[in-house]
Structures are given as structure tokens and as C-alpha cells.
Amino acid sequence: MAAVYKSTAFMGVFVFTFVTLCLFPLPVAGITRHYKFDIKLQNVARLCHAKSIVTVNGQFPGPCVMVREGNQLSAKVVNHVPNNITIHWHGVRQLRTGWANGPAYVTLSHTKRPKLGVPYPFPKPYKEVPIIFGEWFNADTEAIISLALQTGAGPNVSDAYTINGHPGPFYNCSAKDTFKLKVKPGKTYLLHLINAALNDQLFFGIANHTLTVVEADAVYVKPFEAEAILLASGQTTNVLLKTKQHIQMPHSSWPLDLKNLSPFKPNLPALSNTSFIANFANKLHGLATVHSPASVPQNVDKQFLFTVGLGTSQCWQNRTCQGPNGTKFAATVTNVSFTMPTTALLHAHFFGKSHGVYKTDFPRELKIRFDYMGTPPNNTMVNNGTELLVLPFNTNVELIMQDASIVGAESHPLHLHGYNFFVVGQGFGNFDPQKDPSNFNLIGTVERNTVGVPAGGWVVILFVADNPGEEK
Secondary structure, eight states: OEEEEEOOTSSSEEOOOEEOOOOOOOOOOSSSSEEEEEEEEEEEEEEEEEEEEETTTTTSOOOEOOOOOOOOOEEEEEOOSSSSSOEEEOOOOOOOGGGOOSSSEEEEEOOOOOTTTOOOOOOOOOEEEEEEEEESSSSSSHHHHHHHHHHHSOOOSEEEEEETTBBOTTTHHHHOOOEEEEETTTOOOEEEEEEOOOOOOOOOOOTTTOEEEEEETEEEEEEEEESEEOOOOTTTEEEEEEEEEOOOOOSSSSOOGGOOOOOOOOOOOOTOOHHHHHHHHHHHOOSSSSOOOOOOOOOOEEEEEEEEEEEEEOOTTTTTOOSGGGGGEEEEEEEEEEOOOOOOHHHHHTOOOOOOOSSSSSOSSSSSOOOOTTSSSSSSEEEEEEEEOOTTTTTEEEEEEEEEEEBBBOOEEEEOOOOOOOEEEESSSSSOTTGGGGGOOOSSSSSEEEEOOOOEEEEEEEEEETTTTTTO
């Protein structure tokens, strides 16, 4: 959510009320940039609650990594906290070393930066600004997860959404804890939007302004205008903001009292607005130019249909859990709920010590199909296991992901580790293998690394399995 102020000096102030690291351009390409990341605990206060959180270099959100396409990056990471820490380079094609690309705790998210001398495929912005959407939990997040695992219930939701670590004036005790961006009239700003929230898809808009979408997940797209932007958890989107040349006067008094001026609120869709979600997704098309080609696989070697959703699992002996009928909630893909192994999967595979660590019999599809949008099956119990799917190198894969509303419909973000993929189709209701493929977009489709399986719907992606050892 965003609001707009205008001042007498023709200087605008955008107030955002909604950790990752971001990438910014530098004037020199072809060099190696050196960074040191000190992972340390830092006391941070939000919503009048102070607690110790994991930070990079003591900053919340973390620092920016400033590089161009073609630069080399050397990062030395020193862990000063008592827990194990991994760093995940979200959206970066980390080839052949997938076991060293962990997703926990610290995530680095990036957007595309052209090589020196190669211009953006849109007008050069006056300024570039990272906008990181996150969440704030008053309670300790490890304690929240631990409680959910003990009770079998869903984890408690966050206490606030944040923009660049700030909750904003619409939250309790946060009137002064707001991210503010000063802007000049008639200028174009490139906003790097990053959804670093845990699970939620989020909408973003700026009151009385239209945004131009130019990039999604570090891949240029055909520009289109929108009053609101949709981002699933883990997605990034670059938008152009053109500030207005003249002051709009919604207030009768002059001069304006900026300290007591109420922020304007944009009109954002409801989370259940499936029409907006579908229309926004249909506007995303690859740029398909020489510098940004869209090499969509035209032939499919293997096809899979995965159902994604929540099921139930047996409670522990002599205990009562808080899921349906005393069971535990269990996340499931194709009725398999992941069992945490005793060692890293990719590490075990790479060193040839995978026996007893995992199985390679993950199902291609559900053995028994049902109406995913209708009455759920009587048996909602899932299978538990550490099961993988092994693909031959360079296999063209078509993956259909269907939301299975067994225990309620919800959106599911999916990130394909170490890969980009093409989103060729999506819709609501049950996927129809006879009718829906005829509407697939195999030419100008958008290329992403993260996609949201819509609540009560499905999405289809194509990718080439050319990065051995990576997993979704």
C-alpha cells in the first residue's frame, strides 16, 4: 500500500505502509566486486516490541549488492550467531553447485542490470529505488514454528507487513516508523519491488498514479500499465513510476500541513479477486528481442501433474492436535508430505551417499483423481516421505500444478531452485487436459523463477532440466 503527499516546493513524498539484498548498477563492468557479510544478531524494535533478529552487517533490511551484468562477485560470509546459516541466491542461475545454494534465513534477491554500454529497453530512469515487502512478527519466529509443529496447527500470522522494514502509519505505534521516498515532479523512477513476505501474495499501488511494468524476476517484459501490481511470495517486479508535473489539491487549505496530512490510499484489489489476478497474469509477456530472447521449449519430453495443498497427518501418540478432527495439518505435493532428512539431499547425492537418505519414486500424478474444487475426499491423510523425482539431463519438462482444495483453497508460491521457467498457462477450477492446452502461450510467454499457484486454480510451466543437482 502506498500514499502520496505533495509539498509547496513541488517535492513529492511517497509514504509506503506495506531481508533480502538487492542489486544496483555501477558505472564499471567486467570487474570483481568484493563484499563481506557479517551475520549477527541485532536488537530491532517495531510496533513497540523489541527483539533480537538475524541481520546482515547489522542492517534491517540487509545491504545492497551493487553490480552489473557481467561483473564477478566475491562474498565472504562470517557467521556470528549460534545457529547454522545458509545463503540462497534467489533467482540466480547457480550452475552445477546446487548443494551450496541454501534457501534458509538469508536470501539475496536480484533484478536485471544491463552490461555497461547496453541501455535499458525503456527510457532511462531518473533514479532507482529498492522496495522490499516483508513481515514483522512480535513473537520469536523460531518459537512460532516450534509451536505450530507441536500443535499441528497452522503457524500464527505476522503482526504487520513492512516496506523496507517499516510498518507504516496505519499500524499501531508506527506513525513515525514509515519508509518515505522523496521525489521530484515530472521525473521517472525505477522501483525494484521484491516480495520477501513469508507466504502471502501482495498487491502494490500508489494513489493517483499509474505504474508501468517493465521486468519480472530479472527478465524484461513487454511494458504495460497497471494501477496495482501483484507479486507472489519470492517474486520481483520492476516498475516505472512517472511523478506528476503539477500538484493535485485534494485539500482546501493552503499551505499544506505535511505533519498532519492524512496519506491517500490506493485502490487495491481484494486478495480473493480472481478476475484481477487472471488479468494481471495475462498481461505479462516476454520481450522476445535479440538481447532478451524467449526460447520456449516447443516439444515436451516429460509431463507431470502435481497437486499442491494441505492435507492431514496423524497426531502424535497420546496427544490431541489442532488440525481437523484432532489431526495435524500437513503441506502436500501429490499427497506426499516432505520428511526432513538427516543430511542435505544434494550433498548426499553429490558424494554418492544417498542410500537410505531419500527415495526416487515421487509420483508423477495422483493415483486417484477427484474434483479438486468440489467436496474433498473422505480420506485426507497424506503419505510422509523423502521422495524425489530424477530427470535425465536436458529433459524438456511440462509441469502442471493444481491447487487441491482439500483443507481450504490458498495460493502456493513455487520457486524452481537454480532455474528460470516459462509460464505458458494458468486458470481457475480444475485443469482440463483436453481443452486448456489449446490456450497455452508458447511464443510470447513470460519467463520467471517464481510463480504462484492460484487459490482454486492451476498453473503450467515449461523448463529444461539443464542444471544437475538443483531442486524445486
